[in-house]
Amino acid sequence: IWSTKLLSLLFAAQQWGPVCEGNPTNEIRGCDKYGCGNFGAPRHVGVDVKCHDGATVFAPFSGQLSGPIRPFHNGNAIDDGIKIEGGGFCVKLLCIKPDTYRGYVRKGQRIGKMLPMQQVFPGIISHIHVENCDRSDPTFHLTNGQQDQQDQQGQGT
Numbered sequence: 001i002w003s004t005k006l007l008s009l010l011f012a013a014q015q016w017g018p019v020c021e022g023n024p025t026n027e028i029r030g031c032d033k034y035g036c037g038n039f040g041a042p043r044h045v046g047v048d049v050k051c052h053d054g055a056t057v058f059a060p061f062s063g064q065l066s067g068p069i070r071p072f073h074n075g076n077a078i079d080d081g082i083k084i085e086g087g088g089f090c091v092k093l094l095c096i097k098p099d100t101y102r103g104y105v106r107k108g109q110r111i112g113k114m115l116p117m118q119q120v121f122p123g124i125i126s127h128i129h130v131e132n133c134d135r136s137d138p139t140f141h142l143t144n145g146q147q148d149q150q151d152q153q154g155q156g157t
């Protein structure tokens with residue numbers, strides 16, 4: 001009984017929470033006219049979690065914030081983001097407006113808002129770009145193993 005309990009606790013610690021209001025399972029963007037949201041899509045080293053413009057953004061795990069992280073370096077309406085590091089994880093959450101760029105946040109705590117992606121890419125499936133700092137695939141932790149590379153392939157909307 002103890003070991004089962006310990007294992008489930010360990011497993012729970014590995015699971016990332018939802019990053020966007022309205023998307024409790026961290027559902028990943030399929031394909032649209034701008035490209036696809038899965039890890040390994042052309043020129044894509046992260047995973048795109050569906051998120052409506054203006055939605056509240058949450059910390060996927062507890063950790064230390066740093067930033068800003070600017071994905072486009074051109075000051076457009078979605079050129080902002082943050083890094084979170086803690087518990088052996090390190091991710092960048094991009095195209096969001098962080099409430100603050102410094103300090104410690106707990107898993108599930110509000111960290112900011114989704115930026116107006118439709119202004120820059122009209123018709124795109126708005127999303128938070130989630131990228132591991134070491135550029136590895138974050139899909140498993142993000143979706144708690146419920147989605148993997150295979151499931152993603154050919155998934156279009």
Ligand SMILES: [Zn+2]
Pocket residue numbers: 037044046047048128129130
């Ligand atoms: Zn992306």
